[in-house]
Amino acid sequence: MGKIVAIANQKGGVGKTTTAVNLAACVAALDLKVLLIDADPQANASSGLGFEKQDDTISIYDCIVDNRLAVEAIQPTEIQQLHLLPATMDLVGAELEMISFERREYRMKDAIYALKNDYDFIFIDCAPSLGLITLNALVAADSVLIPVQCEYFALEGLGKLLNTIRIVQTNMNPSLAIEGILLTMYTARIKSSNAVVDDVRLHCKDLVFDTIISRNVRLSEAPSYGKPIVLYDVKSTGFKNYLNLATEFLNKNGYTI
Numbered sequence: 001m002g003k004i005v006a007i008a009n010q011k012g013g014v015g016k017t018t019t020a021v022n023l024a025a026c027v028a029a030l031d032l033k034v035l036l037i038d039a040d041p042q043a044n045a046s047s048g049l050g051f052e053k054q055d056d057t058i059s060i061y062d063c064i065v066d067n068r069l070a071v072e073a074i075q076p077t078e079i080q081q082l083h084l085l086p087a088t089m090d091l092v093g094a095e096l097e098m099i100s101f102e103r104r105e106y107r108m109k110d111a112i113y114a115l116k117n118d119y120d121f122i123f124i125d126c127a128p129s130l131g132l133i134t135l136n137a138l139v140a141a142d143s144v145l146i147p148v149q150c151e152y153f154a155l156e157g158l159g160k161l162l163n164t165i166r167i168v169q170t171n172m173n174p175s176l177a178i179e180g181i182l183l184t185m186y187t188a189r190i191k192s193s194n195a196v197v198d199d200v201r202l203h204c205k206d207l208v209f210d211t212i213i214s215r216n217v218r219l220s221e222a223p224s225y226g227k228p229i230v231l232y233d234v235k236s237t238g239f240k241n242y243l244n245l246a247t248e249f250l251n252k253n254g255y256t257i
Contacts, residue, residue: 002033002119003253004112005179006141011157012128014149015184015213019245020125021048022219022238023145025228026246028082030257032120035074037112038087039137041094045125046086049077050226053088061090063111064136065097070111078231083119085112095132105172108136130164138168143179148200150186150193150212155200180252182245184213211245214238 007020020036028034038045039060043053053059062068063085075084098104108124115122124137138144144165148154158181169176181204187193201208219238222229229239247257 002116002121003143004116004122004124004141006124006126006134006137006144007147008126008134008137008144008161009147009157010128010130010134010161011149014128014147015182016128016147017044017048017125018219018223019145019147019182019184019213019242020045020123021223022228022230022242023245023249024121024123025049025079025082025230026242027121027250028079029230030246030250031081032250032255033081033118035083035085035115035119035122037085037122037124039091039108039124039133040087040127041089041091041133042127043087043089043091044223046084046088047226048223049082049084049228051075051077051084051086053086057086057088059086059088059090060108060111061088061094064107064133065094067111070115078227091133098132104132105135105139108133109140112140130161135164135168138165138176139172141173141176143177145179145182147182147184147213148196149184150196152192152196154196155203178207179249180209181207182209182211182213186212186214188214209245209248211241211248213241213245216241 009016024034024036058073063070073085126134126137216238218233218236222232250257
């Protein structure tokens with residue numbers, strides 16, 4: 001049975017979707033079967049894998065609001081081992097529609113749990129908020145990976161997110177673990193970047209991945225072409241960073257790479 005990993009941080013602009021797309025792609029490129037679920041109404045993970053919405057598109061919205069089967073929504077990608085369960089703008093209104101639902105925090109878990117038998121890993125790209133959709137992702141997940149940018153105030157929202165995770169563990173998903181904290185948007189020549197790395201490692205210790213994701217032009221260009229970095233530029237620093245992260249992630253989960 002596969003593992004579900006939510007990629008979450010309520011702060012925007014921390015490299016969350018970049019991490020979701022490129023970690024999923026690199027793990028798939030290492031010959032594991034991977035599903036990426038786009039749970040962000042902005043649908044950037046979907047477009048970042050080249051997905052274009054059609055009139056008959058079934059999305060994660062249809063699965064958690066209208067009880068459509070998740071398997072009906074799954075889309076192929078350019079990487080054979082990587083599939084996508086896309087988001088559309090319909091997801092914007094999902095939280096309001098779900099307010100009156102029974103077990104509203106469990107809608108995503110109920111929708112995707114059976115897919116664990118079909119994939120080695122399922123990654124969920126969460127919205128930059130701690131709203132009901134993100135809560136659904138945390139309830140559905142086995143673990144949560146937290147990107148933290150190497151910039152001033154990096155720790156500002158981390159405490160709030162960790163508190164939310166503790167609440168979920170206590171009340172809805174006691175088996176939820178922290179997969180790790182990933183430092184992103186690192187620039188070696190900037191003193192504040194190095195200071196943030198030191199601060200996060202001091203406060204969070206073994207929770208922090210050894211791999212650090214550097215700022216990289218090719219990495220920021222890739223989504224505009226609808227490609228993960230593994231298909232866009234394998235010579236780039238961004239690819240090397242995410243391949244290292246995928247290797248570290250898999251080793252942590254018992255795979256020898």
